Amino acid sequence: MLFLYNGNEVTILENVHVAVLLLAGGRNSRMGGRKKADLLYQGETFCEHIAGSFREAGLSRIYLSVAGRATGPPGMIMMSSPETNLSGADLVDPTGKAAVELSPLGSTREGPKEPSLMVPMVEDEIPGQGPLGGIVSGFHAIGCDALFVSATDTPRVDAELIRTFYAMWQATNRKRLCVAETKHHIHPLFGIYPREVLPVAEKMLAEGDRRMMHLLKETGAGKLYFENEALFENVNTPQSYEHLVEGSRREKASASGLPGCPLDDLPETESASCGGPSANGRDPRVICVAGAMGSGKTTLIEKLLPEMTSRGYHVAVIKHDGHDFTCDREGTDSDRFMRAGAYGTAVFSRRRIFIHKEEEQSRVDELIGHFPEADLIMIEGLKEYPFPKIETVREGECPISNPEGRFLLVTEEPEKFEEDGLGFEDIQEIADRIETRLGTKSPD
Numbered sequence: 001m002l003f004l005y006n007g008n009e010v011t012i013l014e015n016v017h018v019a020v021l022l023l024a025g026g027r028n029s030r031m032g033g034r035k036k037a038d039l040l041y042q043g044e045t046f047c048e049h050i051a052g053s054f055r056e057a058g059l060s061r062i063y064l065s066v067a068g069r070a071t072g073p074p075g076m077i078m079m080s081s082p083e084t085n086l087s088g089a090d091l092v093d094p095t096g097k098a099a100v101e102l103s104p105l106g107s108t109r110e111g112p113k114e115p116s117l118m119v120p121m122v123e124d125e126i127p128g129q130g131p132l133g134g135i136v137s138g139f140h141a142i143g144c145d146a147l148f149v150s151a152t153d154t155p156r157v158d159a160e161l162i163r164t165f166y167a168m169w170q171a172t173n174r175k176r177l178c179v180a181e182t183k184h185h186i187h188p189l190f191g192i193y194p195r196e197v198l199p200v201a202e203k204m205l206a207e208g209d210r211r212m213m214h215l216l217k218e219t220g221a222g223k224l225y226f227e228n229e230a231l232f233e234n235v236n237t238p239q240s241y242e243h244l245v246e247g248s249r250r251e252k253a254s255a256s257g258l259p260g261c262p263l264d265d266l267p268e269t270e271s272a273s274c275g276g277p278s279a280n281g282r283d284p285r286v287i288c289v290a291g292a293m294g295s296g297k298t299t300l301i302e303k304l305l306p307e308m309t310s311r312g313y314h315v316a317v318i319k320h321d322g323h324d325f326t327c328d329r330e331g332t333d334s335d336r337f338m339r340a341g342a343y344g345t346a347v348f349s350r351r352r353i354f355i356h357k358e359e360e361q362s363r364v365d366e367l368i369g370h371f372p373e374a375d376l377i378m379i380e381g382l383k384e385y386p387f388p389k390i391e392t393v394r395e396g397e398c399p400i401s402n403p404e405g406r407f408l409l410v411t412e413e414p415e416k417f418e419e420d421g422l423g424f425e426d427i428q429e430i431a432d433r434i435e436t437r438l439g440t441k442s443p444d
Contacts, residue, residue: 018166019061019144020054021122022047023134023189024152039241041155046235049155051119054148056159057166063142064121064152065134131189132201132210139198146174151189155244156231164402166192168224171417172398179216180232181223187232188212191221225292225400227384285376286368287434290383290401291392296424297380300392300410307431308376316371318364320381328356376438388437390430393417408433 024047039046051062122141124133131151138147148166150157169178169192179191189212197219204215215221226232235241289297301317308315328335334345334356344357364382371377379387383401391401393411399419407420410430414421422429 017061017144018059018146018148018192019063019138019142020051020059021063021065021135021138021142021147021149022050022119022152023065023131023149039155039235041244046152046155047119050150050152050157053157053159054150054162057162059148059162059166061142061144062119063138064119065124065138066121067124067127126205129205130210131212132215133205135193136198136201136205139195139201144195146192146194148192149189151234153234154190154232155235156233157190158231161226161231165190165224167403168399168401171403171419172222176222176398177216177219178222178224178398181225182227182229182232184229185232186213186216186223188216190232220396222398223400224398225383285374285438286379286387287376287437288379288382288385288387288389288405289392290381290389290406292394292397292400295392295394295397296410297392300390300424300430301378301380303427304378304431304434307427308434311431311435313375314373315376315378316374318367318377318379320364320379376434390434392424407437 041049044052047064051064054060054062122134122138125137125140126133129136131149135147135149138149148162165178165180172178175194175196177191177193177197180187197215200218201215204210204218233240235244289301291297305315305317328338334347334354337345338356338358344355346356347354364379364385368377383389383391386402386404388405388407389401390408390410391399391406393399393409395412399406399409399417408430409417409419409421410424410426411417411421412423414423420433422433
């Protein structure tokens, strides 16, 4: 099966059967007892919204994990036996009432059973075991090689995120558990759990251990990094729900225009507009070197610079810092000006320029524009941007960048991945790949 991600075809392997398990258990105590799965977002319940996002992403085998029949949202179908196929004859409402269908638009209506639109429930085998118990029950009830697990109280999860995560996982060892990670958190309730973790999870439950972070540690889980922490934010209090609804209103109000493309909050669907002059809106001189923290990005650029300059390239480097940094020395004149209240300073001599500005948002295309003389601009970071990119991957880890534009992995184990890969010491060969990408060297 194929789906499109940012214009690129990504294959869902037919021999890898991935089902989606939406976790809707829990007591909803922080929400005052109100069921989070029933809360409305953009005209749909949370459950309908996230199920629709998975369908849009190309994953249609969707199940809802609940603590019991009474906890499930209305309009869903309880699985009375561990069926693995969604046939109309098998989907029977145990109450004896008419089955209720979820339409693609999120409204509910009674009518002919359409298997692709039905979401059966999977009841926890042993109540009170938390998400780990729900995942174990899911594996017992569903015939699949892996479960794509997501909580229903993260309504900002959308089809683009799901596709990106699936493509990143598919590029790794598909028998390895992978979960999402952001700057401040690991997100065990957004990840792909291969069936190989089931014995470990069963053993943990038998020993009274239901902590998800322990499962990640015991199985050597991989972590796929994402910059936008808000996508994974749990809506589990009245205040966080009010914040979500207000944010949705603001997004609708500003939907007619996008004021620039900030470095730290670039909407993926608009990312092609951020760049220098070229036919597709991106500067053809730009190559990103992306990867996880500590994966060797800076070292690789240091080794590439003398190689590229020896080939006659005039090279500039831009570094994206996902945190914050100090760029001036304390006590210099420019530092004193900033401390006195200037929002920006500039220092120049006959041979060099230094500019320091405080900005809430910086545009990558403006930074690129400061280097009109460069033949090659290497950007360290920006793993989620669609620029052409090389990703550095350390042993035992997996790629975490947006796969669009990624043309090379630099890793200690290039044979592990299906993508084109080279080692960290293959500097001349990496430089050849860059020249090919720039169009200054003909492919072999």
